[in-house]
Amino acid sequence: MTAVAGVNAAAAWAGGIALATGGIDLGGEIDERLPFDSPVLAGLALVLVVAVPLTALTWSSFVDDGPTDELALVAGLALIGWICVQVVVIQTFSWFQPFYLGVGVVLVVASHRVALGPRARGAAVAGLGALVTAIGIGLVPHVTDDTASVAAIVSIVSVVSGIAALVVGTAAALRGRRLPLVIAGVVIALIGTAVVVSVVSPAVAVTNVPPSAITATPADLDLGYDSITLTTSDGVELAAWYLPGSNGAGVVVRHGAGSTRSDVLDRAAVLADAGYGVLLVDARGHGDSGGTAMDFGWYGDLDITAAVDFLAARPEIDDDRIGVVGFSMGGEEAIGAASADDRIRAVVAEGATARRATDKRWLSDAYGWRGRIQEQLEQMQDVVTDYLSEASPPTPLHEAVSSATETRFLLITAGAVADERHAAAFIAHDARDRVAIWTVDDAGHTDGYDTAPDDWQRRVIGFLDETLQ
Secondary structure, three states: OHHHHHHHHHHHHHHHHHHHHOOOOOOHHHHOOOHHHOHHHHHHHHHHHHHHHHHHHHHHHHHOOOOHHHHHHHHHHHHHHHHHHHHHHHOOOOOHHHHHHHHHHHHHHHOOOOOOOHHHHHHHHHHHHHHHHHHHHHOHHHHHOOOOOHHHHHHHHHHHHHHHHHHHHHHHHHOOOOHHHHHHHHHHHHHHHHHHHHHHHHHHHHHOOOOOOOOOOHHHHOOOOEEEEEEOOOOOEEEEEEEOOOOOOEEEEEOOOOOOHHHHHHHHHHHHHOOOEEEEEOOOOOOOOOOOOOOOOOOHHHHHHHHHHHHHHOOOOOOOOEEEEEEOHHHHHHHHHHHHOOOEEEEEEEOOOOOOHHHHOOHHHHHOHHHHHHHHHHHHHHHHHHHHOOOOOOOOHHHHHHHOOOOEEEEEEEOOOHHHHHHHHHHHOOOOOOEEEEEEOOOOOOOHHHHOHHHHHHHHHHHHHHHOO
């Protein structure tokens, strides 16, 4: 009790002081939703409502004297109430909200003022442990990132404490049971944890993306370029490079999740050498772009529309000859953007599979009962992702292709990744007259150019030349 209350009291004090002194910048939009538009009052409220009760509980449990149970109930209810009010007032969602709701529930249960038996209490602790473990696993990319961060520390602490809570809670729930029931209980705990991790961890990962840095520029490939800043319709500034072309057509190039425009420079160089005006754009939250990263690509339509606006306004670009070339997340964004923007006449999408659960309805056909289970897990993952992200779930890829009636598509799949072939067939199913699929033998995910550079150049440039003529 002392450890749980103390750690969270320290976090609340730190958060309250940071808000009051300007150490945390919530942004203008969220500040306007606060009472009296005041982060100072928000920080003071955090201290009074959360930090003070938790501090009192820490001291009471440490000295083993005083109304510890009553303080645990008050602190737990205050924490639960704080998160609920936060969601209503600032209308933003993040992984720490369910985390701290869980902490509040644990404090309420531990107060002994709630009529739960030891086994029920153990099951509740085990359930919280599974959730905390899943959140920690979702933040693991921050641990492997080169720069230390608060998220990396939270990841390590969450995984360790979550597994500990899972073990302790399961043991408490099964104490005194016969061996067959113990074995069954452990199996249920493991399966339940696997389900929670498979649903929660990806959603946390794609909405809490580590920073990514530019590692090369077009100058490294002896390409002339201009540095450009684009502004999306929702006010996010995106960093881009523009490589002027000579054939009157323009192409937007989009990188994959967790990378930047530097990672697709070699493909952009092929397009530039063929005479295309090429615009390489960092996705929001990636590289030098502003905004919040979302690695399922749910912001792609807005980002790519801003890029198309730029190309369409260039005097050397014919606005009827604009295409998008994207890789992995970027390919999925390109497909979706074609549905939202009828100026996009050609899309090359390499390694595109899914942005939401509906895109994986082929799983049951390909893998039977295992695929049906995965489809249901994907549906639940969508719900969690939607909660954690301010972006709305985008148009499913196969529907985007069907509705983009003036656009032709080239889907490039990796020969070594069977799921990409299944996904491409599903995406193309209702528009086979406008969709070509090329599978690069022996290639890994988005490795088509590295595996078969001559074929990649011939097929991609040939497709763009024919479509954007």
